[in-house]
Amino acid sequence: MPREDLPQIGLGTYSDDNREQWRNNVRTALDVGFRHIDTAQVYENEEYVGEGIRQSSVARDDVWLSTKTVHHDVPSDAEQVPAAIDGCLDRLGVDTVDLLYVHWPSGVYDHEAVLPAYDDAYEAGKTRNVGLSNFTSNLLDEAMDVLDAPLYAHQAEMHPLLPQRDLVAHAQKHDYTFVAYSPLAKGEVFDVPEIVDVAEKHDATPAQVSLAWILSHDNVAAIPKASSREHMTQNLTALDLNLDEEDITLIDSIERRHRVIDADHGPWNWEDDTLLG
Numbered sequence: 001m002p003r004e005d006l007p008q009i010g011l012g013t014y015s016d017d018n019r020e021q022w023r024n025n026v027r028t029a030l031d032v033g034f035r036h037i038d039t040a041q042v043y044e045n046e047e048y049v050g051e052g053i054r055q056s057s058v059a060r061d062d063v064w065l066s067t068k069t070v071h072h073d074v075p076s077d078a079e080q081v082p083a084a085i086d087g088c089l090d091r092l093g094v095d096t097v098d099l100l101y102v103h104w105p106s107g108v109y110d111h112e113a114v115l116p117a118y119d120d121a122y123e124a125g126k127t128r129n130v131g132l133s134n135f136t137s138n139l140l141d142e143a144m145d146v147l148d149a150p151l152y153a154h155q156a157e158m159h160p161l162l163p164q165r166d167l168v169a170h171a172q173k174h175d176y177t178f179v180a181y182s183p184l185a186k187g188e189v190f191d192v193p194e195i196v197d198v199a200e201k202h203d204a205t206p207a208q209v210s211l212a213w214i215l216s217h218d219n220v221a222a223i224p225k226a227s228s229r230e231h232m233t234q235n236l237t238a239l240d241l242n243l244d245e246e247d248i249t250l251i252d253s254i255e256r257r258h259r260v261i262d263a264d265h266g267p268w269n270w271e272d273d274t275l276l277g
């Protein structure tokens with residue numbers, strides 16, 4: 001029986017070099033207890049991620065595998081979206097993934113031109129769930145009107161410097177999962193005084209505090225990228241860290257706002273939307 005729910009902590013696998021490292025990194029992550037792996041066509045590592053899963057001692061059915069296609073310049077034509085989806089499965093070496101996202105509503109993206117291919121993949125069992133990534137609340141509403149498949153997840157940047165209150169509320173209202181990417185702000189949360197204070201109080205690390213704060217929200221999961229066994233283990237044990245109300249209030253009070261992923265690709269003005277909320 002495949003897993004029914006997306007595990008709250010997953011492994012992010014983006015790196016701009018040494019893609020082959022993900023074969024070993026995925027194997028290590030599964031060994032320390034991760035059961036959710038996140039990749040994408042544009043990460044150019046799907047074949048290594050697939051090999052890492054096959055080489056591990058964990059059964060494929062026990063691993064939640066997510067991938068993404070449709071990005072700024074892949075595929076080059078909306079008619080190629082079904083082939084792009086098949087390409088993800090081929091490179092991963094699987095017949096089905098657990099979650100297939102639209103990576104970014106840019107390039108060839110148009111609700112009517114792209115989402116029917118995702119519905120077809122869902123109907124054909126090529127993906128067990130459909131997700132969207134880097135959407136605004138308005139675009140999510142429009143996409144949900146076009147999609148026949150239920151929206152399972154929305155993935156976007158979230159961490160204590162970018163709390164994404166409106167997008168998280170949207171996920172809670174419509175009962176899908178918000179998957180927080182760059183949940184450590186690529187390391188920028190590590191020296192934020194409020195995070196350091198809470199970490200010292202709990203004898204935890206700032207990475208664990210950031211993840212525990214993210215997971216304190218209903219309907220929210222996180223996919224920190226890590227390449228060492230030590231970082232992976234630390235991140236997974238953030239599940240055991242329970243922050244109290246005082247900690248949450250302190251982290252919520254951080255005024256600094258910062259986005260780490262360049263968001264200039266959408267057909268909308270990000271600063272005018274709610275993404276910094």
Ligand SMILES: NC(=O)c1ccc[n+]([C@@H]2O[C@H](COP(=O)([O-])OP(=O)(O)OC[C@H]3O[C@@H](n4cnc5c(N)ncnc54)[C@H](OP(=O)(O)O)[C@@H]3O)[C@@H](O)[C@H]2O)c1
Pocket residue numbers: 011012013014015038039103133134155156180181182183184185186187205207208223224225226227228230231232234235261
């Ligand atoms: N949908 C999208 O458009 C989108 C965009 C961006 C990212 N993502 C996904 O989100 C994932 C994570 O985001 P990200 O890679 O941008 O950044 P991130 O997860 O916020 O931060 C990764 C950095 O934190 C370090 N780190 C991880 N755990 C640590 C720990 N316990 N202690 C100290 N340092 C730690 C990593 O170092 P080491 O590698 O040395 O362990 C790496 O330098 C990506 O890999 C990708 O899967 C999706």
